[in-house]
Amino acid sequence: MCRISEKVVDAILAKGRIYEVGGAVRDKYLTPPVVTKERDYLVCGVPYQELSKILSQYGRVDLVGRSFGVIKFTEFRGEKHDTFDIALPRKEISTGVGHRDFDVSFDPELKIEDDLVRRDFTINAMAIPLDGGDLIDPLHGMADLKNRCIRMVSRHSFVEDPLRMVRAVQFAARFRFEIERDTLAAIKEHADLILTVSAERISEEINKLLVRSDEPSYGFRLMQQTGLLKNIMPELEATVGVEQPGGFHAYDVFEHTMHTIDATPKVLQIRLAALFHDITKPRAKRLVEDGATFYGHEKTGAKVAARIMRRLRYSTDLIHNVTVLVDRHMFVTGVTEKGLRRLIRRVGQDLIFDLLDLRRADVVGQGKGGRTDDVDEFEMNIKAELERRPPFGLKDLAINGRDLMETFNLSESPVIGEILNYLMEKVLDEPSDNTRDKLMEFARSYLANRKHIE
The missing domain is CATH 1.10.3090.10 (cca-adding enzyme, domain 2)
Structure with a gap:
């Protein structure tokens, strides 16, 4: 997947800071690197509404994650387009003892480090500044990545989200x-x-x-x-x-x-x-x-x-x-x-x-x-x-339910399905029998036997 364009990055940097975060950062430093389909970004120092206005100049803005400070931004490049999640830094405040007892709020003035330390694992708690700065790695995720280690960011991680x-x-x-x-x-x-x-x-x-x-x-x-x-x-x-x-x-x-x-x-x-x-x-x-x-x-x-x-x-x-x-x-x-x-x-x-x-x-x-x-x-x-293209389904038969209804003066009922399934079994045995005349002959015989049994 493409990255967000330089013109969008520059527009955001004129007002604040933007970082690449999440799995794309982790995958970049894996050995060997993994091609990432999704890219996520975090913006600091720009209020939500202002960020929406900036992005709307370059593509479509969907405020689907407004309560969590997330904007889904679609950037068009000719006939192609790419969609990115762009978020503001968030913090969580415990309101009880359960894993659902948290209030989540976003704050554009939070530091990037404050957002990273609330993520799931250290290898996912790294960020790349798009202004060319050094990797931000407050929890030593790079060391865990090199050591091929999955480590929770805190002892509360699994209680917060099992x-x-x-x-x-x-x-x-x-x-x-x-x-x-x-x-x-x-x-x-x-x-x-x-x-x-x-x-x-x-x-x-x-x-x-x-x-x-x-x-x-x-x-x-x-x-x-x-x-x-x-x-x-x-x-x-x-x-x-x-x-x-x-x-x-x-x-x-x-x-x-x-x-x-x-x-x-x-x-x-x-x-x-x-x-x-x-x-x-x-x-x-x-x-x-x-x-x-x-x-x-x-x-x-x-x-x-x-x-x-x-x-x-x-x-x-x-x-x-x-x-x-x-x-x-x-x-x-x-x-x-x-x-x-x-x-x-x-x-x-x-x-x-x-x-x-x-x-x-x-x-x-x-x-x-x-x-x-x-x-x-x-x-x-x-x-x-x-x-050889033999018949394998009812749609492959040389006749259909309406043909049966018209030929034998039948009303729409489960009997039509019974006959078609019978005919299907016959042509599975001998595909060359899948002709209108032969199937009508089989159907006539089936109906005669059915009436005899009744």
Whole structure:
């Protein structure tokens, strides 16, 4: 993402001071540096209304965070535009013992250091003056950055905002940092406070952990060790220590899940499916003579995955995609062309290759050095089938519901759907039957049999 332009910086510097703050500063000094998509700025010495007037000369100003002294500024550069958060320094005053008992106020006359010391971690409490001055680092965040260390800014950090505990885990996993001893102890002490944080804020951090980390398992293990996991996802906590005897797995269910997540592509729905794919193995486990069975865990797992995701306020579309992947993750590759077409139909063309990636990761997660040659061959067969463009959905049929209603004098009712689904099954068996005449023949036969049964 582009930086704010020099002309805007100069206009602000004529009245006060402007600093780059937040993750962009941290990422600049990481080894290796990380490309930052978002840039945040802090302005000192300029009142809120005056700052709004200055910025409005160069772009669009949205006062969406007025109560917190934040301006969302969109600067246009020809056909392109970039949006930045520009804030005034803030301070928080405790009004009680709870983590929500704080009054937040902004004051343009506060020093930059006063704002930085109220942030979450020392590595995020640095600022770069845009007038060319030296890095401002009141809490020695640069030293912690070089030592690859996550350190809270104060012992009150997690009481002030318990979400910071999940953020600590997320940062540790993303950057492969260690959480400093006192900070880790504070997370363990205050882990139950995470229950007071909104589900949307928690899921946002979990998403970052999943898609920005090469190995999300590092973060989930930290969550389990600190007590966060049992509060956020008790269903996943229940998989810890559940052994899988029988020779197919080197790890218990939790560790298998961790290895599976790490082996998936950095795609949110695939990694969420990996997280939940064996979530009900503890309840499905049945000991047998040569090990254990987990029959039906994919079906119950899909239901539990949906319940967890609804609890964490995920979107309906994402819940659908993840539950389909969980529900179908036990598919077999040794099927006929008819079976292959049915799998594509039930999973969907938009998810079928994600399902294959999940299977490959599942095999890696078993820890037995298993091969996925069968999945690779299956993928080639799927691609070949898709290229032949057979019908996979009702919209692909040569007739539709209105055709049925007109031909057989039917009114709109569930019977129309029954017939279309029957026809869909017929053409999955034999794609060449997808013609108007043939489908009408099948429909006539279906209706005749239905009347006979009635």
